[in-house]
Amino acid sequence: MKKKAICLVCGGQSTEHQVSLLSAINVAAAIPRDEYDVLVVGIDQQGGWHWYPDGVFHVNGSDADRIALAPGGVPVFPVRLPAGAALVELENPGQRQFFEVLFPVLHGANGEDGAFQGLAQMLNCPCVGCGIASSAICMDKAITKRLLHEAGIRTARGLCLRAGVSQPGCDEIAAQLGLPVFVKPAGGGSSVGASKAMSAEALESALAEAFQYDEKVLVEEYVVGREIECAVLGNHELFCAVPGEVIPKVGFYSYEAKYTMADGAELRAPADLTPAQVAEVQALAKRVYEALDCAGMARVDFFLRPDGAWVLNEVNTIPGFTSISMYPRLHGLSGVSYPDLVRRLLQLCIDKHEGTCKLIRQGRPSSR
Numbered sequence: 001m002k003k004k005a006i007c008l009v010c011g012g013q014s015t016e017h018q019v020s021l022l023s024a025i026n027v028a029a030a031i032p033r034d035e036y037d038v039l040v041v042g043i044d045q046q047g048g049w050h051w052y053p054d055g056v057f058h059v060n061g062s063d064a065d066r067i068a069l070a071p072g073g074v075p076v077f078p079v080r081l082p083a084g085a086a087l088v089e090l091e092n093p094g095q096r097q098f099f100e101v102l103f104p105v106l107h108g109a110n111g112e113d114g115a116f117q118g119l120a121q122m123l124n125c126p127c128v129g130c131g132i133a134s135s136a137i138c139m140d141k142a143i144t145k146r147l148l149h150e151a152g153i154r155t156a157r158g159l160c161l162r163a164g165v166s167q168p169g170c171d172e173i174a175a176q177l178g179l180p181v182f183v184k185p186a187g188g189g190s191s192v193g194a195s196k197a198m199s200a201e202a203l204e205s206a207l208a209e210a211f212q213y214d215e216k217v218l219v220e221e222y223v224v225g226r227e228i229e230c231a232v233l234g235n236h237e238l239f240c241a242v243p244g245e246v247i248p249k250v251g252f253y254s255y256e257a258k259y260t261m262a263d264g265a266e267l268r269a270p271a272d273l274t275p276a277q278v279a280e281v282q283a284l285a286k287r288v289y290e291a292l293d294c295a296g297m298a299r300v301d302f303f304l305r306p307d308g309a310w311v312l313n314e315v316n317t318i319p320g321f322t323s324i325s326m327y328p329r330l331h332g333l334s335g336v337s338y339p340d341l342v343r344r345l346l347q348l349c350i351d352k353h354e355g356t357c358k359l360i361r362q363g364r365p366s367s368r
Contacts, residue, residue, distance in 0.1 A: 003037050006346065007078075007087065007099035009049075009116070010057070011042040011069055014108025015192040015213060021058050021067050023321035024105040026328070028055065030342045031103075039087065039097055041076065042069040043106070051076045051087055051097065078123060085123040101346060102127040105321060112318040113139035113187065126353035128345050129296040130317040137292055138315045141218050142186045144292065148312055151291040153284070155312045156303075158220035160186065163211050170200040170207075177221045183207055185214030196222075223311050225303035228271055230285035231319070231330040233344065235295045235352050240282040241334035244326045245271035269329050277304070284310055296348050299327045 008031070010024030011017055024040075031038050040057045042050045050057075050073025057073065060066040076087040081096070089095040102120050104111060104127065112129075114136030120127035130138065137143055142160040149155065157177060161167045173181070183206035184194035193213035197203035203219075210217040227246040233239045247266040273281070285300040292298075292315060299319035303311040319327035331341045 003035060004101055005037045005039060005097075005099040006031060006101050006103050007039045007041060007085075008103045008105060009041045009043065010105045011044060012106045012108065012111045013043065013045050013047050014106075014111060015188070016107035016111075017045055018064060018067050019320060019322070020105055020107050020111070021061075021069065022064060022323075023107075023325065025058065025061055026323060026338070027103065027105050027321050027342060028057075030339045031346075032339055032343060035343070036101075036346070039099055041087065042073055044069055047110075049076050049078070049087070050074060051089075078119065080123045080125075085125040099125070101125065101349060103346070104128065104318060107318055107320075108192075109187065112316075124357075126349045128349040130294050130298065131352075134293040134295065135317050138294070138298070138317045139187050140216075141184065141314055142216060144315060145218075145312075148288065148291060151287070153288060153291065153312055154309065156182075156220040156223050158218055161207070161217045161219060163215040163217075170203040173203060173219055174200045177219065179203075180222045182220045182222060183210050184218050184220075185210050186216040186218045187214050223303040223305065223313075225305040225311065226271075227313065228273070228281055228302045228304050228310075229326050229330070230281060230300045230302070231327045232285050232289045232294070232298050232300055233296075233331065233336075233341070233348075235348055238286045238289060239334075239336075240285050241330035241336070242270040243273060243278060243281055244269035244330050246326070267324065267326060267329070269326065269333055273304075277308075281310060288312060288315060295352055296345060297327070 008028055010020045012020055028040060040052045040055050042057045052073050057070055059068055059070050075090040077090060079086055079088050084098050086096040086098045102125050104116050106112060106116060110116060112135055114132045117127055117132045117135050145155045159173060180196050180198045182196055193210045195206040195209060197206040207217060229244045229246060231241040245268040247268060249265055281302060288300050289298055299316045301313040303313055305311060321328055328338050328341055
C-alpha cells in the first residue's frame, strides 16, 4: 500500500515558536515511517516556510531557551495544484513535494487560531486537530468563556479589556473581582504575557505586560483550587484519558515553570481523584469539547475548588507535545502510546476531511 505523505509544520511567528519546535521533535520521531512519509517544514519568525529534506530541522534541541530552526532549509510555499497539495520551491518552482495530510505542531497566532486551518481548507488537505471555527473560538479566551456560559459550564468571573478603549481603573477591577487576579492576553498561550497580580499597583504592571502581546486582555478572579487537566481525543466518539494535575511550585504555572525551570511545577499523572471525581471531570471535559465544536484533540483544563465544584480554566486545541507535556503523557497512562496517539490523530483528520468532502459534494459545506 502506498504510504501517505505528511507535511509536519512547526515553528511559526508566535511567542511560542520555541515550544513548537520542542513539541515537533517528539511528534516527528513518533510518526510511523512504515505508514507515512514525512516532510518537515519550519516556519521562521518572519513567516518564511523552509523544508528540511533530511528531516534535521532544529539546533540546540536539548535546550528550551536556545532551540532554533536549523539554517539551510529549502525556501518553499504551499499551493493547491490539480494533482493535490504541494510544497513548491521558491528558487526552483519546477521542484514540487506533494503531501496528503498537514500536521500543524504550531502554538499561538497563525497556528492554532484558525488561520492555518483556513489554509488547509484552501489547499483541500486534511489537517490534524480542530477546524477553523473551533480553533479560532478556543484561541480567544473571552469568546470561549461567553460560549461556555451559554452552555451552562462554570468559568471564572472576569473582565475583558481592550487597548485604546475606556476601561475600569485598577482599583475598580480589584473591588469587583477581589485580589489577587490573573491577567492574561485573550489570545495567548503557554502563559506568555500572563501574570498574577497581588495588588492594584501590580495589576497596572500586569496589564501593561499583557497588552504587549494582545489588544484584548482578560482579567480573572483568583480561583482557589487544584489544577486538573483532561486530554480529549476524537471527532464524534470521544475518549478522555485519565486526568492529570499540575502543582505549581512558584506561584502559578508560568511559561518558565512549564518549559525552562526544572522544578517549576510538579506534574502528577494520574491526578489523585476519587473514581466519582474522575468520571465527573471526564464527562465535563467532553461537554466542553462538544460545546466548542472541537475535533481531533484538545486539552481541557479545570480548577477543582475545595467545595467540589469544577471551574473551566481554558482549552488548548494544539496542546504541548514535548517530552514532559501532559497531553501525550495522560494518553500513555490510559493505554495509548505516543506513536499510537499520533497514528490516531492522523486517521481522525483524514476521516474528518472525507466527511467534509462528502458534505461539499452534496452541496452542504462544513466549517469543520
